Amino acid sequence: MKTPADPAKHLKRFLLWLTALTLGAGLTVLAILLFYRMGGLPVVAPPVRLTGTGLQLASGQGGPVPAGLEIRQPGPDGKAAAQGLVERLVRATLFRQLSWQIEGIEGLEPGSELWLVWVTLAEPGTLRQRQLPLTGQGTIDLETEPHWQGRIAAIGLTVRGAFATPLVVKQLELQAAPLTARELWGWALDEWRAFEDWSQRSINYASGAPLDALFPPVLIVALWIGFSSALYAALNPPRGRPGALLPYAALFLFGWFLLDLRWQWELAKRLERTVERFAGKEMTGRRLADLDGEFYRFLLEVRRRLPEQPVRLFIVSNDPAGFLAGRARYHLLPHNGYMGFSQPPPPDQAREGNYVLILAPLPGVRYDRQGQALEWKNQRLPAEIRYSAPSGALFRVRGD
Amino acid sequence: MAGLQVALALGIPWLAGSLWVRALWRDTSAGGWPLALGYGYFLGLLAAILLVRVQAMLGGPLNFTGPVLVLALLGLAGGGLAWRRRAPSPPPLLLQEKMTLSRTGQHVIFLLLLAWLGGRFFLLAQEVWLRPLYPWDAWTTWAVRARTWSELQQLVPFVSPERWLADGSGSVYTVHAWEYPDAVSLFALWPALASGAWYEPVAHLPWLGAAAALGLGFYGQARLWGAAPLTALIFVWLLLSLPVLDTHVALAGYADLWLAAVFGLAVCALLQWARTGDRWQGILALLLALACPWIKREGWVWALLLIPAAAAGWTPRRYWLWLAGGFLLALALWFAAGGVVFTVAGWGEVRLTPAVIQLPLLGRFELHYHDIWAPVARNLLILGNWHLLGYLLLIALLAGLPRAVAEPWRLAGMMVTSSGLLMLFVLFFLTEAYLWAVEYTSINRVFLHFAPALLFWSMTVLPSPLMAGSTRQEHGSQASIGDTDR
Numbered sequence: 049m050k051t052p053a054d055p056a057k058h059l060k061r062f063l064l065w066l067t068a069l070t071l072g073a074g075l076t077v078l079a080i081l082l083f084y085r086m087g088g089l090p091v092v093a094p095p096v097r098l099t100g101t102g103l104q105l106a107s108g109q110g111g112p113v114p115a116g117l118e119i120r121q122p123g124p125d126g127k128a129a130a131q132g133l134v135e136r137l138v139r140a141t142l143f144r145q146l147s148w149q150i151e152g153i154e155g156l157e158p159g160s161e162l163w164l165v166w167v168t169l170a171e172p173g174t175l176r177q178r179q180l181p182l183t184g185q186g187t188i189d190l191e192t193e194p195h196w197q198g199r200i201a202a203i204g205l206t207v208r209g210a211f212a213t214p215l216v217v218k219q220l221e222l223q224a225a226p227l228t229a230r231e232l233w234g235w236a237l238d239e240w241r242a243f244e245d246w247s248q249r250s251i252n253y254a255s256g257a258p259l260d261a262l263f264p265p266v267l268i269v270a271l272w273i274g275f276s277s278a279l280y281a282a283l284n285p286p287r288g289r290p291g292a293l294l295p296y297a298a299l300f301l302f303g304w305f306l307l308d309l310r311w312q313w314e315l316a317k318r319l320e321r322t323v324e325r326f327a328g329k330e331m332t333g334r335r336l337a338d339l340d341g342e343f344y345r346f347l348l349e350v351r352r353r354l355p356e357q358p359v360r361l362f363i364v365s366n367d368p369a370g371f372l373a374g375r376a377r378y379h380l381l382p383h384n385g386y387m388g389f390s391q392p393p394p395p396d397q398a399r400e401g402n403y404v405l406i407l408a409p410l411p412g413v414r415y416d417r418q419g420q421a422l423e424w425k426n427q428r429l430p431a432e433i434r435y436s437a438p439s440g441a442l443f444r445v446r447g448d
Numbered sequence: 449m450a451g452l453q454v455a456l457a458l459g460i461p462w463l464a465g466s467l468w469v470r471a472l473w474r475d476t477s478a479g480g481w482p483l484a485l486g487y488g489y490f491l492g493l494l495a496a497i498l499l500v501r502v503q504a505m506l507g508g509p510l511n512f513t514g515p516v517l518v519l520a521l522l523g524l525a526g527g528g529l530a531w532r533r534r535a536p537s538p539p540p541l542l543l544q545e546k547m548t549l550s551r552t553g554q555h556v557i558f559l560l561l562l563a564w565l566g567g568r569f570f571l572l573a574q575e576v577w578l579r580p581l582y583p584w585d586a587w588t589t590w591a592v593r594a595r596t597w598s599e600l601q602q603l604v605p606f607v608s609p610e611r612w613l614a615d616g617s618g619s620v621y622t623v624h625a626w627e628y629p630d631a632v633s634l635f636a637l638w639p640a641l642a643s644g645a646w647y648e649p650v651a652h653l654p655w656l657g658a659a660a661a662l663g664l665g666f667y668g669q670a671r672l673w674g675a676a677p678l679t680a681l682i683f684v685w686l687l688l689s690l691p692v693l694d695t696h697v698a699l700a701g702y703a704d705l706w707l708a709a710v711f712g713l714a715v716c717a718l719l720q721w722a723r724t725g726d727r728w729q730g731i732l733a734l735l736l737a738l739a740c741p742w743i744k745r746e747g748w749v750w751a752l753l754l755i756p757a758a759a760a761g762w763t764p765r766r767y768w769l770w771l772a773g774g775f776l777l778a779l780a781l782w783f784a785a786g787g788v789v790f791t792v793a794g795w796g797e798v799r800l801t802p803a804v805i806q807l808p809l810l811g812r813f814e815l816h817y818h819d820i821w822a823p824v825a826r827n828l829l830i831l832g833n834w835h836l837l838g839y840l841l842l843i844a845l846l847a848g849l850p851r852a853v854a855e856p857w858r859l860a861g862m863m864v865t866s867s868g869l870l871m872l873f874v875l876f877f878l879t880e881a882y883l884w885a886v887e888y889t890s891i892n893r894v895f896l897h898f899a900p901a902l903l904f905w906s907m908t909v910l911p912s913p914l915m916a917g918s919t920r921q922e923h924g925s926q927a928s929i930g931d932t933d934r
Contacts, residue, residue, distance in 0.1 A: 246579075246582065246698075246699065248583070248584055249888075250583075250695055250699060251583040251584070251585075251695060251696065251699055251702060251893070252888055252889050252890065252892060252893060253692070253827065253831060253833055253888045253891075253892050254691035254692060254695055254831070254832045254833050254892075255831045255832055255833075256691065256831060256832015256833075257832065259831075264830045264831065264832075265832060266829070266830055266831065266832055266834075266835065266836065267829070267830045269836070270829070270836060270839055273836075293911055293912075300836065300840070301682065303836055304686065304689070304835050304836050307832070307835045307836065308689045308835060310832075311689065311691050311694070311832065311835075312567075312568065312571075315568075315571050315572075315575075315694065315698070316571060318575070318698075319571055319574055319575060322574070322575055322578050322579050323574070323578065326578040326579060326580070327578055331580070331647065331648070334578070334579075334580045335580050338580050338582075358600070358618065359618065360616070360618045369624070374584075374587060374588045375587065377588075377592065378581070378587040378588070378591070378592055378595070381592065381595045381596055381599060382595070382596050382599040382600050384618050384621055386609065386612060386613070386622060388609050397613050397616075399616045402616075
């Protein structure tokens, strides 16, 4: 059967298609705007609530009670601190409304102070703080706080001052602040332009935007294509003629292509980083430039102290199934590594001529240089030290 | 020299496999070569690693020379067979899709799409070549074995940690997942043997080839199904643009890409067999299904899922009701009896009860319902893992269900799809593996195994939007790609 080739008809269908696509985009924007402006934000970004079980005493004496976390008296430094982890690692610029509830605040001596403390994902070792009004409950917006940035890893409250009656921290809550239409648009653009390099999580999922995005590209494109398809069907009802489904297929493929375009952009940027780090280097140079480069440098020194022929090698670490133990085993192949011990192997399993690589830190294990033996928990393994560095130490097992 | 040897190690098995597959399909006009190149890659490489094992088992050295020579001879024989079988081409059994687009339009889009895919491959290839071994399971399991064998030039055994501790000789090695099948490690070992030393970029070249071969095999089967070149290439693009699949190429070293490709191509061949009765397609499906357990332990489950579909394709239509009735009766009896428990000699106890599933090699799974719809929906429909594949699958299910029993291939396709989805439901909603979905660890990797098969099935049941004149028009429905007049 021949296809009717009427250019005017084709042009009309194409214009209808384009109209549906454009109106579909408008409808998508409108639907999202309505959703977020009419209270949808807490559905997508539910509040972070830390109550009694989610809070821990960082300073002072006390413990959990049904109402929350009770602090009976401050620590020796005159401070009482309750802290908790923010498991979802929320974005500071979105979750900027903080509210707190503390019972017994009226029992604080005059001159006491209440502080909010927090740690971000980017600076896990830096404790940031800001003074709060000394009230039993309150809410503040942290928009203007300069260090309230990035992703929040932990938050807490610190009370400075003596108190006669116990304090009970009932709740600490972070809420997403309502966003204006302009702010929403800004968020959408930021999320679609967000770049994430390869990580150890990449093999498991590709989020295509921040994992907690307000505007996940796949969903937005699906909505857009759905609206556009419905509009096209309304503008040009399908009548079962040949090729009637082509415009819908074209819409679907257009949506897929947009997503693939973004994915291509992300892959290209990732490759840029890969090229920067590894191009033009030999394999050793690449490994030194890899995520465990410094550790690899240590392992090169370890390898120099091992015999040419493969030996039985016990890799001992405080995380036997963890990253460093695994990398050590792989990098030291074909030495016959075993990474199941968090303490040196007992003498009946490690034989003379075997090697033990201890990855630091490994508390509770010491080396007796005089007696040439590893010692731990009333156990002893005769071994001579072959190499020692801040990352760990290599030993050769001796006979008794 | 090492480069040439690597090229030979990868090229000769591919060529040998392709020539043998082409010899079987040399009469088909559409998709014959792509199909041969796609299936030939996997069959050739599987044959190569099998020969490596046989050579080692017979006491020979661990090298690539012997297997390459055998495969070169096999390739010559396959080539000769393809050359000599000059039977006249029979008329195409399946009518071809005709498109509404002009020929020029089709060619332009085809070339643009090909260039896009070429660009993607170029990008992924650079990642494979530049980045040292990166993903977790690769350097804890698969590559540990490959590198050990490569550096020792010997297939030393990997044993359980307990046995390793008890054996002080140093002649056995261990990894945590010591009992995993070894095909993936052997895939990495094969080019490393040719290069003469362990070099990660070379060891991971087969992953790049696997993606290319999956695309070629898929394209060939789509063309054989009756899809126009552009339609077939569009579906290949949909497949090869999936972010999870691309990631498994760029960060080469995992087994999931291999299982996805081998199982996916097995399903394509099975559906072709169910549709045309072509015994060679049946044999391809069987060979690849048998390879699944050699790639990953879960391969057993995926391979077994093909049995209901094969039964549907095999059973004459008049017995379908009996088949369904028998299945329901067996299910009722199984439930009434509280399940079945039996022992397979040498393997262990099999326990299939409403409360517990226990399978040798796979483990024991207590069955409890876990409400994990939210993470499942997020991973399939919201996050960037699959582009719009989740939505396409929903559309395909809607399109495929009404005519699921219209023809044997439709029933076979629906059986594969529904049993696969049911298996994923049981795994993620009823067992402790629900944590893999909640923590986003394995849910996408397991779904990846099924993705190529689902995409091919979707292509077969979706109405062809590009079709100018369908080969069979029914009131209120539009024919699928390549629908027959049978």
